[in-house]
Amino acid sequence: MNKITIIVPIYNVEKYLRTCFDSLLNQTFDKYEILAVSDGSKDGSNEIMKEYSKKYPDKIKCIFKENGGYGSVLELAISKIETPYFQICDPDDYLDSEALKHLYDLAQLSDADITIGAKYFIYEGTEDKDYDYAYNTNYTKLKTNTVYNNGTSEYDDLLFVDPSPHSKLYKREVAKDIKFLYNVSYTDNLLFYLSYLNAKKIIYTDKACAYYLIDRAGNTMTDVRPKAIDGHVKVFNEILDQHDKSKASDMFYYRMFESFKYIVEQSKRIDAPLEEASKTIDNLYTLVERLIPYKDKIKPYYDKYSKSKFIEKIKDKRLLDEKSSKSQFRKLKKSLLSKFEE
Template sequence: MNKITVIVPIYNVEQYVRTCFDSLLKQTFKDFIVYAVNDGSPANEQVIIDEYVTKYPDKFVGIEKENGGYGSVLEMAISKLETPYFIVCDPDDYLADDALEHLFNLAELSNADITIGAKYFIYSDGTDSDYDAAYNTTFTRLKSNTVYNKGTNEYDDLFYIDPSPHSKLYKKEVAKNIRFLHKVGYTDNLLFYISLLTADKVIYTDKACAYYLVDRAGNTMTDIRPKALDAHIEVFKTIVDQAETLNPCNMFYYRMFESYKFILYQTPRMSGTKIEYKEKLDHLYELVEKLIPHRDAIKPLYKKYAKGGFLEKYRDMRLLNQSSSKKTFTVIEDKMIQNFKEK
């Protein structure tokens, strides 16, 4: 009986798919099935999918659907799961040969709901790979092969983990009730944060189990379109909304505020006009509004971890104060629009 489903969301990545599929066939762990989901791609991946399904019918299930975006693929694939675990492998990335074996053994040994590994960054020009611990080592140090239990201070450190899908093995139970957005990117953030709030046990390993192509044109790391910025904002608004019924810890809300700040500092990269830029900043403020009620949860952790200067910290606290928030954001917005260079 298969233990793991590997979900491969496929859209306009024809040149990478074979490398991804071949890495799955090399796995030392054999009790897995691949859901190769063609999300209405305009390229020719379906020919490749059909080839692998024909050659390896016990390993590959080909699924064709109308285009609905990354979230729609996750939603559909999770709803079809017949295995206790799943992992998402983007088709422009690939897994280490023993990735599934290592993650599965840790999951079974610890009874963890999520098993998280490190990864390697790889690049389109073929330069050497760079090791990434898969979390922000500036703020915490995770212990390898150690169980983290929900409700502990140590569990809070897991919110510094990179939410990308790489090297993350999930029990299907923690993700089955997530309501995914369609037609937007960044929905891997939704998968990770809501699953982390749902889980009771998580285990981390510093072994790199995945290879992540970070500079492919069109991926979320390089996409600077206004539409991509809107998607990023909408996903984090949805994360906050869906978290409300899950009794989130204070660290969750602090990390959501830091995510707002990350998006804010990324906005000058956007391609577009100043009018479009203002529209996106106004949209971003909708995320701030969802965080204002949680100011008391955010404030002590902000004081402990925030790295900005006095003026930035003063501004951020005013931003989270209902009476001064809108005025404070208007000042921020006006300055950023003034400095924005149309592209």
């Protein structure tokens, strides 16, 4: 009986898909299946999917659907899988041959709801690779092959983990009720943060299990169009909509604020005419409004972890103060739009 389903969300990636499939078929662990979902691909991806599923009918199942975005693929796939665990492999990435075995063995030994591994960054047109711990080492040091229990201060350290799906094995149970947004990017954040809250145990390993192509054209990490920035805001508002307050630590709200700060940094490079850029920046405030009620929870962790300069810290605290928030945001907006005056 299969134990893991590998979900492969596919949209116009014919250039990379064979490498991805070959890595998944080359696993030393054999109790798994691949669920490849075409999200309305218009290139040759669908033909490659059919070719591989015909050649490996016991391993690869295919779904062909109209385009609805990454979140629509995750929601459909998670609803379809019958295995206790799933992993996501984006089609421009690939797995180490030992990935499934290593992550599954750790999950079984620890009874962890999420098993997190390190990864390699890889780059277009080169064989170079860079090891990545899969968390921000400037703020914490995770212990390898160690179980982190929900409700402990150590569990909070996992909020510094990169929320991308690479090298993560999930129990289906912690993700099955998540409602994903359609036609927006960054929905992997929904998966990670809500599953994190639902989990009782998480285990981390410093073994690199995935290879992440970080500089592909069209990668959401480099997209600064209004649609991408608006999508980022929608996702974090949705996390706050769906999160269970009884499961959220104070640190969780601090990380939501730092996510807002990241979106602000992205907005400094917004690629749009002035009027459109102005509307997108106005939309950022919807996330600030959601976080103001948690300012007393955010402040101690902000004071502990923030690397902002003194003046920036004052501005951030004014943003989270209901009395000064709107006026401070107007100043922030003016600063973000100043490039249009040059």
